[in-house]
Structure formats: C-alpha cells, structure tokens
Amino acid sequence: MPEVWRRLLAAHVADRMGRCVACRTSSGSGSRWPCSLHRIAREAERLYGLRLGQAVGGE
Numbered sequence: 574m575p576e577v578w579r580r581l582l583a584a585h586v587a588d589r590m591g592r593c594v595a596c597r598t599s600s601g602s603g604s605r606w607p608c609s610l611h612r613i614a615r616e617a618e619r620l621y622g623l624r625l626g627q628a629v630g631g632e
Contacts (some may be wrong), residue, residue, distance in 0.1 A: 574624060577617075578615075578618050579618075581611065581613070582614045582618035587597070590608055591605060596608045
C-alpha cells in the first residue's frame with residue numbers, strides 16, 4: 574500500500590529541533606526524529622522498491 578507509507582513519510586518529518594512534527598504531544602514535545610513510524614514507512618518503501626525490481630527483472 575504505497576499511499577500509506579508515502580503519507581507517513583510526508584507527515585513524519587523533523588522540525589528545527591530534530592523532533593518529529595507528526596508525533597508532537599499536547600505539551601509541544603515530540604519523538605526524536607526519525608520516529609518509529611518514519612522508520613517503518615521507510616522500510617516499507619524499501620521493500621516496495623525491491624518488489625518492483627523483481628517484477629521488472631522477471632523473477
């Protein structure tokens with residue numbers, strides 16, 4: 574589901590303090606970037622790329 578990891582990567586970006594914008598709490602602090610959701614989305618993107626490579630290679 575590429576649309577999911579693309580949206581996660583677009584939302585979970587670092588602010589100027591190195592914190593994830595999307596993971597910000599009500600107190601204003603957020604998880605250190607890259608947050609766990611960003612790492613998971615990046616891995617999904619990597620796996621998606623591998624599958625496309627296999628399809629193009631005919632495997």
